[in-house]
Amino acid sequence: DAKTTQPNSMESNEEEPVHLPCNHSTISGTDYIHWYRQLPSQGPEYVIHGLTSNVNNRMASLAIAEDRKSSTLILHRATLRDAAVYYCILRDAGSSNTGKLIFGQGTTLQVKP
Amino acid sequence: DAGITQSPRYKITETGRQVTLMCHQTWSHSYMFWYRQDLGHGLRLIYYSAAADITDKGEVPDGYVVSRSKTENFPLTLESATRSQTSVYFCASRISGTDTQYFGPGTRLTVL
Numbered sequence: 001d002a003k004t005t006q007p008n009s010m011e012s013n014e015e016e017p018v019h020l021p022c023n024h025s026t027i028s029g030t031d032y033i034h035w036y037r038q039l040p041s042q043g044p045e046y047v048i049h050g051l052t053s054n055v056n057n058r059m060a061s062l063a064i065a066e067d068r069k070s071s072t073l074i075l076h077r078a079t080l081r082d083a084a085v086y087y088c089i090l091r092d093a094g095s096s097n098t099g100k101l102i103f104g105q106g107t108t109l110q111v112k113p
Numbered sequence: 114d115a116g117i118t119q120s121p122r123y124k125i126t127e128t129g130r131q132v133t134l135m136c137h138q139t140w141s142h143s144y145m146f147w148y149r150q151d152l153g154h155g156l157r158l159i160y161y162s163a164a165a166d167i168t169d170k171g172e173v174p175d176g177y178v179v180s181r182s183k184t185e186n187f188p189l190t191l192e193s194a195t196r197s198q199t200s201v202y203f204c205a206s207r208i209s210g211t212d213t214q215y216f217g218p219g220t221r222l223t224v225l
Contacts, residue, residue: 032212034212036214042218042219043203043216043217043218043219044156044203044205044216045216046213046214046215049212049213087155091212100146100158100161100171101156101158101214103148103155103156103157104155105154105155106155
């Protein structure tokens, strides 16, 4: 299974942009890049996903490197409610029918007021 | 309310007892998943199901049993609980043909 590498923790100031990096140098051509986040004492929630092109939605933007070996989740204006663990996940290429997700350690984002 | 629910939310049991964690979803999603999350770690897949009566093992299935007689329910049973099964358990579901998984609020299980 292709693996992702994320920093253990990051800090941000409220109302400033946050760039959360993820390295996935062994990504295969059909792996989608997914981001989930887990707020304290809650289950993970979907944030965004993409394959090759940059993606935007109401929660965040996903910037994918041209060689697809890295990606960056961008929160345009961090709020205190964005403090969470952010997981960068590659959809298991061997399980395209099941959609199994392999979670790593994630990045713990702290947002300071 | 529509969504995915888990019960109980908290459970304390003793070593050797049988425990069943319930998961119910109101969307009629085909796929359902059980994960466990240990303190300071990411989620690990225990079992998943593609449809009613179709289940398969994930990364850490030992000590667990699942069933899926109805699309909306996916119970997870610990036949003889051990202290190493103390964890937070999350259930999730997804629509066939999409990748997005929707997670329940979790069940915190303590085995004494």
